[in-house]
Amino acid sequence: MSKVYVFTDYGGPETQQLIDRPIPEPGPGELAIEVRAAGVNPADWKMREGRLGRAWSLPAPMGREAAGVVIAVGGGTEGFAVGDEVLGLVAPGQGGLAEHTLLSASTTVAKPEEISFIDAATIPVAAATAYDATHQIELEPGQTLLLLGAGGGVGLMAAQIGRVHEFTVLGVADVAKRELVESTGAAFIGSGSGVADRVREVASSVDLIVDLVGGDALRAVADLVADPGRIISAADPDAAVELGGRGLARTTEAMGKITEVIQHGLVDPHADTQYDLNDAGQAIAAVETGHAGGKVVVVPEG
Ligand SMILES: NC(=O)c1ccc[n+]([C@@H]2O[C@H](COP(=O)([O-])OP(=O)(O)OC[C@H]3O[C@@H](n4cnc5c(N)ncnc54)[C@H](OP(=O)(O)O)[C@@H]3O)[C@@H](O)[C@H]2O)c1
Structure with a gap:
């Protein structure tokens, strides 16, 4: 089994909880990863409140971005292999605040050695x-x-x-x-x-x-x-x-470009606040205040 932080209904933080589920298996275009770190974003609580629509099936995993190690690959994910260190956006219906999750290969890039998993987890969204x-x-x-x-x-x-x-x-x-x-x-x-x-x-x-x-x-x-x-x-x-x-218009190339800039040490992601996965609710609350300083990151236990 594998832990994942979810919201069980659209509403306030009281709908959030950590649950167990089987390790997710990748479908076509997806990579299963062991999560080493996941970024928290305003979109997480906005999604829970239903501000971004109500199309997610419940319970809905939380967290849009993660960095980790590939443990399984789906079809059509050429260029990725088990053991790769990666960062990316989670696949539809998945969440980064988890011990394991699925990334969409099309929005995943290799994590350079020079970038820590914690910093890497802040790249796909922020x-x-x-x-x-x-x-x-x-x-x-x-x-x-x-x-x-x-x-x-x-x-x-x-x-x-x-x-x-x-x-x-x-x-x-x-x-x-x-x-x-x-x-x-x-x-x-x-x-x-x-x-x-x-x-x-x-x-x-x-x-x-x-x-x-x-x-x-x-x-x-x-x-x-x-x-x-x-x-x-x-x-x-x-x-x-x-x-x-x-x-703002988002582009697909931004993730790769800013990863290179961070790799060369030109900018610092300021992943200044870290929480254990068991305290994911506190991590989301810190962002939900609207006054976070730098990035808030969740790190699964050991
Ligand atoms: N479209 C997209 O793809 C996309 C992607 C990422 C983020 N976003 C959106 O972009 C926004 C920022 O995201 P984020 O991750 O940077 O959020 P964040 O980490 O929560 O930062 C928001 C910052 O705004 C500051 N702030 C609040 N009221 C302010 C005011 N009146 N004047 C100046 N600063 C104020 C907050 O702190 P202080 O007030 O203490 O200074 C805080 O540092 C969010 O609305 C998010 O949903 C959109």
Whole structure:
């Protein structure tokens, strides 16, 4: 048997529990892995609440991304073999918060030796999203990127990618995250009332807003960019469109590209908070506060 963290009904955290099930067997295009680490994302609790639809059969395994060792391969997964160390997105109906899970081979890449399993588990969702968010509209070196939600899993990575590209990055976050945000090379801007004025104090113009918060927090800074088409939101595409911008478009190549960048030590995934699988509920709660610092990762026991 194998442990997996699930939600048993759409709703609050009380619907979550750790259950036993047989080790899943891979179908076509799938890889079975022994999970070494799994990333936690806002999508996990949003899915549980039914905000991302109600099409999942229950109990629904939680966690969208994982890193581990291949223990079995399905048909059509050429290029992968038992024993490979990999990272990827879980297959439909599967969850990363588990001792074993299935990955979709089409969204899985080899884990370079230089990257730990814990860091690798943050790549398929957060790091790849940060890659897409900083490449959908390409800035020139010296241009100004305003990052709303700079202290979270996607934000810290996006800030570092901005530094690598020599953008001027302004990172908006709670004052408690000042040092964390500044460690990426970004200029820190305190969130909350008066945020737009604080940006104007340090920047005469903003060339791109990447939004990782949405709602009124996005509306409060939207006027800072001269061209509203240069607002991209991963958190609230509807608000971005309402303001003249657009939602984030994800790409398939982002995972491989950002894996190489991390392999070369150019950016740090900031997998700063780790929980045992038995404490997966606490891990999800930490992200569900909406104020996580860096990435939250779940590691199965021994
Ligand atoms: N479309 C996609 O494919 C995709 C993929 C990944 C993520 N997302 C979405 O992108 C968003 C960010 O994801 P994530 O993983 O980075 O989440 P996260 O780790 O929870 O980080 C969110 C960050 O936003 C900050 N924040 C909250 N309110 C803020 C405000 N008013 N001003 C500035 N910062 C504020 C939070 O901390 P502080 O307030 O303490 O600074 C936190 O650090 C989520 O909505 C997620 O669902 C979309």
